[in-house]
Amino acid sequence: MKSGRFWAWFVFLLGAAYFFIPLIATIEFSLRMRRGVYSFDAYKVVLGDSQFQATFMFSVIVAVFTILLGVLIVVPTAYWIRLRLPQLRPIVEFVTLLPLVIPAIVIVFGYIRMYGSNSPLPFLGSNLGANALLVIGYAALALPYMYRAVDTGLRTIDVRTLTEAAQILGAGWGTIIARVILPNVLIAVLSGAFLTFAIVIGEFTMASLLNRPAFGPYLQNLVANRAYEPAALSIIAFIITWGCMSLIQILSRFAPKSANRPN
Amino acid sequence: MAEPFLSIQHVRKSFGATTVVEDFNLDVAPGEFVSFLGPSGCGKTTVLRMVAGFEEPSAGKIVVGGKDITRLKPNQRNVGMVFQAYALFPNLTVAQNIAFGLKVGGMPKPDADRRVAEMLDMIKLPQMADRYPYQLSGGQQQRIALARAIAPKPKLLLLDEPLSALDAKVRVSLREEIRSIQKKLGITTIFVTHDQEEALSISDRIAVMYGGRAEQVGTPFEIYNRPATKFVANFVGTLNVLEGKVTDAASGKVQVNSQEVSLKGKLNGSKSGDTLSLALRPEAISLGRQPGHDASLSGEIAEVHFLGSVIRVRVGIGGNTVSLDTFNNSTTPPPVVGDKADISFSSGDMLVLH
Amino acid sequence: MTDLSLSNKAIAGNTAPPAEARSLRLPTQWLGVTPFFVFAVMFLILPTLYLMLGAFQNEAGEFTFANIVALFSANIVAAYWISIKVSLASSLIGAFAGLAIAIAIVRGGLPNWIRSATLTFSGVASNFAGVPLAFAFIATLGRLGLVTVLLNTLVGLNLYAHGFNLLSFWGLTITYVYFQIPLMVVIIVPAIDGLKREWGEAAATLGATQAQYWRMVVIPVLWPSFLGTVILLFANAFGAIATAYALTGSSLNIVPILLYAQIRGDVLHNAHLGYAIAFGMIFITGLANIFYIWFRTRSERWLK
Numbered sequence: 001m002k003s004g005r006f007w008a009w010f011v012f013l014l015g016a017a018y019f020f021i022p023l024i025a026t027i028e029f030s031l032r033m034r035r036g037v038y039s040f041d042a043y044k045v046v047l048g049d050s051q052f053q054a055t056f057m058f059s060v061i062v063a064v065f066t067i068l069l070g071v072l073i074v075v076p077t078a079y080w081i082r083l084r085l086p087q088l089r090p091i092v093e094f095v096t097l098l099p100l101v102i103p104a105i106v107i108v109f110g111y112i113r114m115y116g117s118n119s120p121l122p123f124l125g126s127n128l129g130a131n132a133l134l135v136i137g138y139a140a141l142a143l144p145y146m147y148r149a150v151d152t153g154l155r156t157i158d159v160r161t162l163t164e165a166a167q168i169l170g171a172g173w174g175t176i177i178a179r180v181i182l183p184n185v186l187i188a189v190l191s192g193a194f195l196t197f198a199i200v201i202g203e204f205t206m207a208s209l210l211n212r213p214a215f216g217p218y219l220q221n222l223v224a225n226r227a228y229e230p231a232a233l234s235i236i237a238f239i240i241t242w243g244c245m246s247l248i249q250i251l252s253r254f255a256p257k258s259a260n261r262p263n
Numbered sequence: 264m265a266e267p268f269l270s271i272q273h274v275r276k277s278f279g280a281t282t283v284v285e286d287f288n289l290d291v292a293p294g295e296f297v298s299f300l301g302p303s304g305c306g307k308t309t310v311l312r313m314v315a316g317f318e319e320p321s322a323g324k325i326v327v328g329g330k331d332i333t334r335l336k337p338n339q340r341n342v343g344m345v346f347q348a349y350a351l352f353p354n355l356t357v358a359q360n361i362a363f364g365l366k367v368g369g370m371p372k373p374d375a376d377r378r379v380a381e382m383l384d385m386i387k388l389p390q391m392a393d394r395y396p397y398q399l400s401g402g403q404q405q406r407i408a409l410a411r412a413i414a415p416k417p418k419l420l421l422l423d424e425p426l427s428a429l430d431a432k433v434r435v436s437l438r439e440e441i442r443s444i445q446k447k448l449g450i451t452t453i454f455v456t457h458d459q460e461e462a463l464s465i466s467d468r469i470a471v472m473y474g475g476r477a478e479q480v481g482t483p484f485e486i487y488n489r490p491a492t493k494f495v496a497n498f499v500g501t502l503n504v505l506e507g508k509v510t511d512a513a514s515g516k517v518q519v520n521s522q523e524v525s526l527k528g529k530l531n532g533s534k535s536g537d538t539l540s541l542a543l544r545p546e547a548i549s550l551g552r553q554p555g556h557d558a559s560l561s562g563e564i565a566e567v568h569f570l571g572s573v574i575r576v577r578v579g580i581g582g583n584t585v586s587l588d589t590f591n592n593s594t595t596p597p598p599v600v601g602d603k604a605d606i607s608f609s610s611g612d613m614l615v616l617h
Numbered sequence: 618m619t620d621l622s623l624s625n626k627a628i629a630g631n632t633a634p635p636a637e638a639r640s641l642r643l644p645t646q647w648l649g650v651t652p653f654f655v656f657a658v659m660f661l662i663l664p665t666l667y668l669m670l671g672a673f674q675n676e677a678g679e680f681t682f683a684n685i686v687a688l689f690s691a692n693i694v695a696a697y698w699i700s701i702k703v704s705l706a707s708s709l710i711g712a713f714a715g716l717a718i719a720i721a722i723v724r725g726g727l728p729n730w731i732r733s734a735t736l737t738f739s740g741v742a743s744n745f746a747g748v749p750l751a752f753a754f755i756a757t758l759g760r761l762g763l764v765t766v767l768l769n770t771l772v773g774l775n776l777y778a779h780g781f782n783l784l785s786f787w788g789l790t791i792t793y794v795y796f797q798i799p800l801m802v803v804i805i806v807p808a809i810d811g812l813k814r815e816w817g818e819a820a821a822t823l824g825a826t827q828a829q830y831w832r833m834v835v836i837p838v839l840w841p842s843f844l845g846t847v848i849l850l851f852a853n854a855f856g857a858i859a860t861a862y863a864l865t866g867s868s869l870n871i872v873p874i875l876l877y878a879q880i881r882g883d884v885l886h887n888a889h890l891g892y893a894i895a896f897g898m899i900f901i902t903g904l905a906n907i908f909y910i911w912f913r914t915r916s917e918r919w920l921k
Binding site for chain 3: 004008011012015019021022023024025026029073077079085092101105107108109110113140195198203230233237246248249
Binding site: 315316317336337338339340341342343344346348350352353354355363364366367368408411412415417421 | 813815816818819820821822823824825826829833834837838
């Protein structure tokens with residue numbers, strides 16, 4: 001028992017060292033822009049860069065649309081599967097897991113070939129179309145996470161009983177989804193949304209291959225050409241990811257504890 | 264008692280500043296079935312876990328078969344244990360679960376197979392050998408868990424609330440089965456429960472525990488009829504408690520709601536003028552004055568509950584309410600609320616609670 | 618109540634409802650999931666199938682194995698080989714290290730806040746990939762990285778003189794492990810939580826040593842989730858490009874970077890060879906998953 005605790009501490013501290021040293025190194029590096037003293041110059045330069053602002057805003061907007069698209073696709077499907085078509089569950093779950101098996105680069109390669117400007121559906125023929133395709137691609141990438149989050153949320157509230165209760169009280173489908181189901185899974189949806197945000201905000205492959213002016217390609221370009229700014233940006237990216245995950249954690253405390261089922 | 268098989272001596276257990284078990288003593292004879300009965304947090308499970316070896320006593324010692332096992336690891340103690348949540352290994356079949364202890368004990372496979380078959384016959388589930396735990400009902404799983412615990416022929420069998428997760432019917436049938444298997448094998452057993460009916464029906468002796476101490480150790484008959492403390496009296500069975508005032512300590516006269524009752528010689532230590540808590544079991548009380556009952560009180564019928572074979576009547580006597588049971592009789596209608604009524608009982612059944 | 622049982626029957630489909638009811642009910646039943654399937658077919662399945670079919674066609678659209686055969690040229694095989702090596706190494710190291718950390722924080726008797734802090738951090742780090750991660754390792758183990766410099770000045774150990782290079786197999790692996798370990802932790806902690814304390818206690822009273830308990834119960838119980846996660850980590854690393862690209866530019870020849878260059882500029886001078894490379898990637902991740910499913914159904918009958 002005593003030696004067990006020793007090994008637990010040993011493993012934990014070893015892991016902590018592996019995870020914190022690169023962060024410390026990056027922070028240290030990001031502060032070294034001004035010769036001889038530590039300063040926040042790199043951060044000032046980065047945050048003041050108009051290209052940073054433009055690409056970051058672009059990625060934020062894309063993330064917001066991705067989340068909306070993801071919610072629109074996932075929530076009704078997950079709800080309907082729980083309520084009426086449980087026999088489709090294995091198929092739907094299989095499909096939602098596909099993006100974990102098919103690499104993003106392959107998916108986007110397929111888009112480029114299928115939806116090029118000469119194809120019947122020329123998404124890539126216009127800027128708007130290409131942006132839409134980027135949103136779609138991100139929604140596909142985030143599908144496994146969004147579906148898992150929403151499905152877990154639905155499981156805790158016993159959808160069937162809630163729906164039937166609402167029906168008995170005379171509610172129509174619109175009312176049921178908007179006023180009964182969505183508020184109850186809102187926390188789960190938001191968790192999925194923040195996870196999506198964390199995935200999308202710095203994504204490189206799809207944005208780069210679809211030639212979108214997104215944050216990921218901007219970062220990539222910066223690494224190749226600058227020394228200190230990328231370090232500052234890495235820290236900023238880490239903080240954004242951290243923020244998303246913390247929000248998910250905070251939200252999960254407000255999630256409805258299931259009232260009508262044990263566990 | 265003859266040479267005890269299990270002896271728990273002055274055992275104490277503290278977690279930090281809180282003491283969970285305080286100076287616990289118990290001797291258990293070979294083949295005896297002893298229950299630890301008490302509310303949650305009374306320390307009964309902690310004592311059991313110290314006997315099993317999962318907790319180390321802060322003081323005192325535990326002896327099994329003349330050998331001090333206080334510092335032995337659980338896997339060196341040769342005890343069998345059954346848990347509330349079954350705790351069957353989910354990745355093993357029923358037969359493999361039962362064989363687990365035999366396998367790790369190094370028993371040759373043919374012998375182990377024979378023992379497993381024997382165990383499956385004992386619990387009457389021979390056809391289940393190749394099932395997995397998730398395919399079985401709770402009652403079946405717990406029988407498998409019992410078979411698994413008994414298979415390596417342990418010196419001691421420890422049952423930690425084994426029936427609490429089961430539904431009422433299964434609970435009763437399984438408890439009878441446990442008792443009959445235990446008797447047949449003659450295995451010394453400790454059974455932890457918070458259910459007094461369970462403890463009364465199954466045990467040779469019961470240790471009623473409260474606040475980390477054994478309040479009383481005795482046969483079910485003693486525990487029920489001669490509870491030693493107020494806690495035991497209240498915890499075991501239903502009890503009517505009456506407030507009384509001692510009028511004459513020497514002759515044992517007590518006043519309840521200005522009616523006098525004589526309790527010959529049971530007032531040890533009380534003085535005239537003291538107030539006392541007096542207790543009566545519902546089944547010791549009759550409605551009306553019965554021959555053979557030497558004490559009686561008058562009151563008014565307050566409630567009548569028709570329960571089928573039994574009618575539970577509550578009689579108000581001043582500020583006290585007394586519950587009593589009468590058998591249903593098709594020719595006599597039940598009493599009516601508001602009627603005057605007498606109750607009678609044998610003064611020997613009246614308990615003085617300290 | 619009757620309405621409910623009726624719709625249940627319609628779902629089960631074993632008793633044929635009146636033709637009229639069927640034609641009315643079925644479309645509305647399926648309407649709810651239509652957007653999902655349209656999305657999945659158009660933006661997941663068809664694009665993938667398009668590439669898979671393209672891998673077996675030549676420029677004229679005729680069926681051929683030539684592209685697949687061309688995959689076995691030295692350059693491409695080398696790219697696959699190094700990708701597989703990096704993915705395998707990073708997923709195995711990540712899996713075992715992640716498992717060790719998970720066991721330490723769940724079962725090691727560490728203070729409770731360590732467990733929740735580690736889980737939160739794992740959520741962050743498992744999503745911390747791509748360029749920022751690459752740069753963090755450049756700042757740590759690059760030629761001028763903090764650790765490289767400190768080791769050199771304090772201990773006199775010059776990593777790069779000893780053959781270490783961040784832009785290599787080991788450099789990439791050690792970087793990938795940064796998101797592999799936390800992913801393992803996030804997935805495996807619930808599985809370890811699922812191990813009931815009573816199992817260990819039951820095993821102990823039955824006379825089992827800690828080692829026997831682990832061999833006969835813990836490992837078999839954790840094995841499916843563990844193996845499933847290893848496959849996931851493998852696929853995760855195999856398709857990753859941003860980290861490697863930021864770290865090494867195109868100096869390290871791994872498959873996703875090769876494919877990236879091919880998409881951007883047709884460096885292989887054969888569009889259909891690009892399809893074949895994509896096909897090869899799906900083939901490998903798909904194979905890993907099929908192996909996992911096969912293994913799981915074969916050996917884990919006890920799983921519900």
